[in-house]
Amino acid sequence: MWWRVASSRFALTSSRSSSVHQAAYRLNFREFFTTEILTWAKDGRPSTVKTPFVAFVLGGPGSGKGTQCTKIVETFGFTHLSAGDLLRHAISSNYENSAMILDTIKEGKIVPSEVTVKLIQRAIESSDNYKFLIDGFPRSEENRIAFEKIIGAEPNIVLFFDCPEEEMVKRVLSRNEGRVDDNIDTIKKRLKVFAALNLPVIKHYSERGKVHKINAVGTVDDIFEQVRPLFTANEKEIE
Ligand SMILES: Nc1ncnc2c1ncn2[C@@H]1O[C@H](COP(=O)(O)OP(=O)(O)O)[C@@H](O)[C@H]1O
Ligand SMILES: Nc1ccn([C@H]2C[C@H](O)[C@@H](COP(=O)(O)OP(=O)(O)O)O2)c(=O)n1
Ligand SMILES: [Mg+2]
Structure with missing residues (x-):
């Protein structure tokens, strides 16, 4: 696919409680479309979801x-x-x-x-x-x-x-x-x-x-x- 895995910089600056959409907004436009969004599940494990x-x-x-x-x-x-x-x-x-x-x-x-x-x-x-x-x-x-x-x-x-x-x-x-x-x-x-x-x-x-x-x-x-x-x-x- 056309997106890349999220950078560690993004992973470190994301809040665990933020929704996927909020997380996406912190990316710039091109990153939103080229990045697989990394977020956290309730158990604290990282998961990747909701690409455009x-x-x-x-x-x-x-x-x-x-x-x-x-x-x-x-x-x-x-x-x-x-x-x-x-x-x-x-x-x-x-x-x-x-x-x-x-x-x-x-x-x-x-x-x-x-x-x-x-x-x-x-x-x-x-x-x-x-x-x-x-x-x-x-x-x-x-x-x-x-x-x-x-x-x-x-x-x-x-x-x-x-x-x-x-x-x-x-x-x-x-x-x-x-x-x-x-x-x-x-x-x-x-x-x-x-x-x-x-x-x-x-x-x-x-x-x-x-x-x-x-x-x-x-x-x-x-x-x-x-x-x-x-x-x-x-x-x-x-x-
Ligand atoms: N299946 C259909 N049969 C008859 N008229 C239709 C149909 N689908 C849309 N229309 C009408 O045809 C016109 C053009 O439709 P529209 O959706 O604006 O097409 P487009 O965006 O491709 O130009 C509109 O007035 C619409 O109400
Ligand atoms: N990608 C596009 C889309 C529309 N336009 C311009 C030229 C098109 O003839 C008009 C109207 O486009 P629109 O998609 O609204 O037309 P239709 O719904 O197909 O009738 O807008 C354009 O220049 N470039
Ligand atoms: Mg139209």
């Missing part, structure tokens, strides 16, 4: 990523980090680069990776959870490489919601969330960008045996019945 669990959630625009993430959160207690939501929040809160982010989203293009990874990094750092759904990311090889470089981690699993283009277009055009990119011109561009930039990422993780392809056509509940076993199968690793 990361699922990347991929699929074309309108394939149902966000909808299924909501169900995974309700059922399995993950923290949902949508890259698109983080970028939209950055725009509405006038975060640095907000004009550039807005233009890029309107154009259906991909925001530079350092901006998006920074937002994801902050969201993870401010969460007290250790299991994360990262939705709509990585959307390009550049995104993927930046995440691995900055965060120092690989996903445990990758979900790929496979949906025909006509269905994705239909869903996006009736999404009704007031998004600047939910129009026919932008969706056409986004579908091209998805094929050119995101499919290679899916191929990359596929070759590493991490991708779970889900047929994204059907009712929300039917689709979730394909998703559920992926998390129950990993329950030991997650918990």
Whole structure:
């Protein structure tokens, strides 16, 4: 796996009574993702538990990523980090680069990776959870490489919601969330960008045996019945 055993420095500075989460907070971000966390059981013996669990959630625009993430959160207690939501929040809160982010989203293009990874990094750092759904990311090889470089981690699993283009277009055009990119011109561009930039990422993780392809056509509940076993199968690793 991608984490290392905790350093003795950390072991010595940890309080026996601290919870795993508190212990994790004393590590810096990269250490949190590259370190197996050492804590103490009630009998005073050291034990290693609760390493972060990361699922990347991929699929074309309108394939149902966000909808299924909501169900995974309700059922399995993950923290949902949508890259698109983080970028939209950055725009509405006038975060640095907000004009550039807005233009890029309107154009259906991909925001530079350092901006998006920074937002994801902050969201993870401010969460007290250790299991994360990262939705709509990585959307390009550049995104993927930046995440691995900055965060120092690989996903445990990758979900790929496979949906025909006509269905994705239909869903996006009736999404009704007031998004600047939910129009026919932008969706056409986004579908091209998805094929050119995101499919290679899916191929990359596929070759590493991490991708779970889900047929994204059907009712929300039917689709979730394909998703559920992926998390129950990993329950030991997650918990
Ligand atoms: N299985 C489904 N069948 C029909 N519509 C769906 C389904 N899943 C999601 N939707 C709807 O399609 C739109 C896009 O879904 P969303 O979860 O936002 O997709 P994504 O995050 O992949 O763009 C939303 O309006 C959502 O309510
Ligand atoms: N990794 C990412 C994710 C989203 N973006 C930008 C570009 C995308 O077209 C928009 C919207 O992404 P979002 O994941 O919310 O879109 P969908 O839910 O797939 O419709 O945000 C990005 O630049 N980089
Ligand atoms: Mg979404």
